[in-house]
Amino acid sequence: MNDTSVAHPLSGYGWTEDRAAEFTPLAEAGLTPARIVRVDRGRCDVLLADPATGEARTVRADSRPVGDPDPVRSPCTGDWCAVDLAAAPLPTVAALLPRTTAVVRKTSGKRSDGQVLAANVDTVLIAVSLAAEPDLGRVERFLALAWESGAEPLVALTKADLVDDADHIRADVEGIAPGVPVVAVSAGTGEGMDVLRACLHGSTALVGQSGAGKSTLTNALVGADVMTVQQTRSVDEKGRHTTTTRELIPLPGGGVVIDTPGLRGVGLFGGEGVAMAFADIDDLAGQCRFDDCSHRSEPGCAVAAALADGTLPQRRMESFLKLQRENEWIASRSDARLAAERTRRWKMITKSARTARP
Ligand SMILES: Nc1nc2c(ncn2[C@@H]2O[C@H](COP(=O)(O)OP(=O)(O)OP(=O)(O)O)[C@@H](O)[C@H]2O)c(=O)[nH]1
Numbered sequence: 285m286n287d288t289s290v291a292h293p294l295s296g297y298g299w300t301e302d303r304a305a306e307f308t309p310l311a312e313a314g315l316t317p318a319r320i321v322r323v324d325r326g327r328c329d330v331l332l333a334d335p336a337t338g339e340a341r342t343v344r345a346d347s348r349p350v351g352d353p354d355p356v357r358s359p360c361t362g363d364w365c366a367v368d369l370a371a372a373p374l375p376t377v378a379a380l381l382p383r384t385t386a387v388v389r390k391t392s393g394k395r396s397d398g399q400v401l402a403a404n405v406d407t408v409l410i411a412v413s414l415a416a417e418p419d420l421g422r423v424e425r426f427l428a429l430a431w432e433s434g435a436e437p438l439v440a441l442t443k444a445d446l447v448d449d450a451d452h453i454r455a456d457v458e459g460i461a462p463g464v465p466v467v468a469v470s471a472g473t474g475e476g477m478d479v480l481r482a483c484l485h486g487s488t489a490l491v492g493q494s495g496a497g498k499s500t501l502t503n504a505l506v507g508a509d510v511m512t513v514q515q516t517r518s519v520d521e522k523g524r525h526t527t528t529t530r531e532l533i534p535l536p537g538g539g540v541v542i543d544t545p546g547l548r549g550v551g552l553f554g555g556e557g558v559a560m561a562f563a564d565i566d567d568l569a570g571q572c573r574f575d576d577c578s579h580r581s582e583p584g585c586a587v588a589a590a591l592a593d594g595t596l597p598q599r600r601m602e603s604f605l606k607l608q609r610e611n612e613w614i615a616s617r618s619d620a621r622l623a624a625e626r627t628r629r630w631k632m633i634t635k636s637a638r639t640a641r642p
């Protein structure tokens with residue numbers, strides 16, 4: 285990080301010494317490191333350091349060699365990859381690098397398959413509109429999704445110009461987001477934007493409901509209209525999603541933001557995220573007399589005591605139990621096996637790329 289050597293052209297896009305070390309065998313195989321900026325069917329735009337000029341450049345590449353029937357294993361915006369620039373007629377993505385973090389949601393289908401919204405991000409920025417009273421249960425769900433990714437959550441309460449008193453709503457949201465910064469912002473007036481900018485470093489994934497103001501926020505952060513913003517929309521109007529692609533966009537002060545399509549519902553995919561989003565309940569459970577306390581009727585239950593004296597709101601406990609049940613259900617759909625398979629698969633991908641000749 286405090287290296288004094290000349291910065292790599294991709295260092296502003298998240299390229300690190302660790303990545304470079306990991307990439308060495310691929311570089312020796314004649315491949316070029318690149319970050320996926322957007323994905324279409326079988327094609328993607330990748331950002332790389334042009335070998336001729338040394339400057340960062342976007343290149344269209346064939347991503348079919350790393351395609352996979354499982355969407356979680358398929359290339360995604362934010363992925364680091366190895367590109368064979370000599371391939372014809374189009375450069376090809378020869379290998380994907382293992383992800384440090386991944387924002388994965390469960391797809392609406394019956395299968396336990398997930399959908400990766402963004403890969404290798406440091407921060408998951410959750411946009412919550414102040415235009416209506418925030419649904420705390422939904423925010424908790426987004427927080428669990430964010431923690432699950434391995435990145436740090438951050439909440440932006442958007443459209444602060446629409447409310448007189450953002451402070452009391454911010455206090456409510458802070459109350460359900462232990463250890464997570466909550467910033468009220470307005471893309472319109474610029475309020476809170478400096479604070480938000482100061483909180484962002486590296487790669488940020490922007491998530492939230494459709495209409496939460498993600499694209500407007502992206503434009504404000506970038507300082508230019510890079511995303512299309514919905515013209516008009518009533519609060520309860522459903523079904524129109526302006527943002528259809530996930531795109532990685534560089535920020536003027538360094539770092540990148542990945543704007544994701546608005547999510548009407550967030551299905552969780554994984555396990556640890558819920559415990560982290562409800563760290564307060566986790567702490568209480570640690571103080572129960574019995575290690576396997578179910579927090580229903582056992583003596584010496586710290587959770588029941590906190591519910592009784594009001595320090596733990598009933599609503600939050602119910603939200604926790606609901607997400608926990610959901611997780612157990614997903615886990616029962618043999619996700620452990622899938623996860624193991626995935627880890628093995630990442631290893632195989634890098635290994636085969638290591639031995640492959642371009
Ligand atoms: N008053 C006010 N309105 C805003 C602000 N930010 C966004 N909006 C409005 O909110 C609406 C939705 O904004 P978008 O940025 O398109 O929301 P989005 O989250 O990207 O929506 P999807 O692309 O559907 O996911 C638009 O009509 C914006 O003009 C703000 O800071 N203040």
Ligand SMILES: [Zn+2]
Pocket residue numbers: 569572573577578579580582584585586587588
């Ligand atoms: Zn208990």
